[in-house]
Amino acid sequence: MKTLIISDHGSFLTVKNKIFVLKKDKKKIAEISPSEVDEILITASILVSTQAIRLAISHGIDIIFLDIRDSPWGIILPSIATQTVKTRKRQYEAVINNETKYGEEIIRSKIYNQAVHLKYWARKGIRTDYNSLLTKYYNEEPTAARVYWGNLALILPKDINFQGRDVDSIDQFNLALNYSYAILYNRVMKYLFIAGLDVYLGFIHKDRSGNESLVFDFSEMFKPYVDFILVRAFREGFRLKVKEGLIDRDSRSELAKIIVKGLEEKVKEEDDHNPKSVNQAIRAHAVKFASSIREKRDYKGFRLVM
Structure with missing residues (x-):
């Protein structure tokens, strides 16, 4: 892209x-x-x-x-959605009937990908507790998150002073995460919209006026790779300039380039022997997710191989 x-x-x-x-x-x-x-x-x-x-x-x-706080405030998309009515009717039905399997699979895939990310650094000689995410905490998202972010704090350079995930923190890495996730959200929104889904009706995040709940849901599976892009960049010497809690203009531009380039990287996926870019994977899974909902089938989420 x-x-x-x-x-x-x-x-x-x-x-x-x-x-x-x-x-x-x-x-x-x-x-x-x-x-x-x-x-x-x-x-x-x-x-x-x-x-x-x-x-x-x-x-x-x-x-x-x-916006200046790196939150997406708008997106203009071409009107090219497909099978919208049929897909959304089934999506509404699935949410009303509390069909939890779709949200549960997204969370399982997220934790799996977090473990794969930590395992990558373990192979580089950095001690990480990746195995506990796949054994003890596979179905316990809050605990898995604490383990994951605690491990990333040990992987990142000490001068970053990352203490854990906090969307309101003004440390470099949390600010970078906020900014990078905003780019990811817009990629996900585009492909979910094209697939005919209602981006405001999710299976995990609560419905709120103007809140793209399904975008936040679906993005969870791809966030660990965005985290990897950032961890790698910071370990290679990338740093942000922050003033009064905001990333300065030049740093934002450089960070955007890193994320945009990273989302073009080829990734391997479990049970798929054809590597594709992260963007292509998002698009493919949006179509697959919409089809699964529309046809009342189980959905297998995006699962990395690194």
């Missing part, structure tokens, strides 16, 4: 001769053909012309907006 990242405040995205034109202070910075872009990620306060939005939609390009 090719991503155009716009992180410079005051930029202006417009169109000339059916080509995206990016400007700053009335000076042209770049010209980008829509054939070279799959998504546009906007992380700063900029202007976007209606012509640019129209060109993006006509080429199947989604536009994602993140």
Whole structure:
């Protein structure tokens, strides 16, 4: 997936001769053909012309907006959802009937992938307690989470001072997680929407007005790989510049590039001998998940092999 990242405040995205034109202070910075872009990620306060939005939609390009606290506040998607009515009717029925098997499989896959992530570092000579996630805590998500994040705290460089997962913390790694998950959420939202599912009705997270519960549910399986991308980057020397609890502009741009590139990496999956990128895996599983719900079949989640 090719991503155009716009992180410079005051930029202006417009169109000339059916080509995206990016400007700053009335000076042209770049010209980008829509054939070279799959998504546009906007992380700063900029202007976007209606012509640019129209060109993006006509080429199947989604536009994602993140605020200064790295939370997604909007996404523009082409209207290309499939089998929407049939899929959503079954989704509503499954939730009303409390068919817990879909949410349970997502959580099991998440814990499995967390264990695989820890096992990767164990093979690199770092002692981790990955086996307990697959034995003692496989069906105990809160305890599994404490074990997992406690292990990551030992894997990360000490100067990061990571004490565990806390969405409100302003340490570098928690801020990086918040930002990176926001990018993941928008990828997941796109593919769930295309698969015909209602992104606001989940099986795990509570329904709240404006809360994309199914996006948060489905993302759980893929978060451990995002965690891996970040841990690897921090162990290789990547650091964020943080001011007053916010990631500075240059760091946000660099972090976005790391995550976007990482989601293009090929991964292997249990019972699937054809490696695919993380983005392709998300798309494939969104279709598989929708089909399983629609046809009242069991769903097997995304399970990494590393």
